Amino acid sequence: MDLPPGCNLAHDKKNQVCNGLKQSHRAWFDRVTKSIKNFRYTQSNSNHTLFLKRDGGKITALIVYVDNMVVTGNDTREQQKLQKYLSHEFEMKDLGALKYFLRIEVARSKTSIFLSQMKYLMDLLTEIGMLGCKPTDIPIEMNQKLCEDIDRLPTNKEQYQHLVGRLIYLAHTRPDIAYVVSVVSQFMHLPSVSHRNAVDRILRYLKSTPEKGLMFSKHGNHEVVGFTDADWADSITDKHSTSCYFTFIGGNLVTWRSKK
Structure with missing residues (x-):
């Protein structure tokens, strides 16, 4: 990586950090995509941030936005396996049932979901x-x-x-x-x-x-x-x-x- 114009390490403090790599987001998403595909998930062709896994009549869906993930589906065991795998691959925190995501509020009952x-x-x-x-x-x-x-x-x-x-x-x-x-x-x-x-x-x-x-x-x-x-x-x-x-x-x- 190249230093930004005007930056001189000879005179600047040693503990400074140069941030803002143009390809950092792409590199991070490539890393996440590779990891999820290794767990036998298929990347959607219509939305590249969506990953799906089907097992018989059950389906598990995972969608990624930068470093936030939402997992849903009707296969509880698969969701638990996925969470365990991702926790091993990345430093993660489980926030529980979805309530707020990208400024969209989520409320649920036994029969419905409201956004x-x-x-x-x-x-x-x-x-x-x-x-x-x-x-x-x-x-x-x-x-x-x-x-x-x-x-x-x-x-x-x-x-x-x-x-x-x-x-x-x-x-x-x-x-x-x-x-x-x-x-x-x-x-x-x-x-x-x-x-x-x-x-x-x-x-x-x-x-x-x-x-x-x-x-x-x-x-x-x-x-x-x-x-x-x-x-x-x-x-x-x-x-x-x-x-x-x-x-x-x-x-x-x-x-x-x-x-x-």
């Missing part, structure tokens, strides 16, 4: 000074059509991009804002005051519904049901259409998308 981001939302509202804002019932005005307001008053671009980015992450457990977030995301390169007002309205809507999230329950079936819709050349800017879909498995919403 929400209430704390993440309230922290966001506090951060931008909108905790006391007036709530609204819908995330966007009826029949409102946003466009590129080149001749209108611009707004703080960096702050706009920051807020939309936070809303995109909130949409992981809030499919009710998927459409409107996809709309405001189209103007991140040149946002105007009207676009920022639309973002503020989403936040006011979220203030009125902070407890909403995703519920996964046992309904006794694995039926796949899908819904799709699209407008027709509804964009004022380029006359493109917006399409969307929702997919349910066993009565539980598992995928959704809204895209121009």
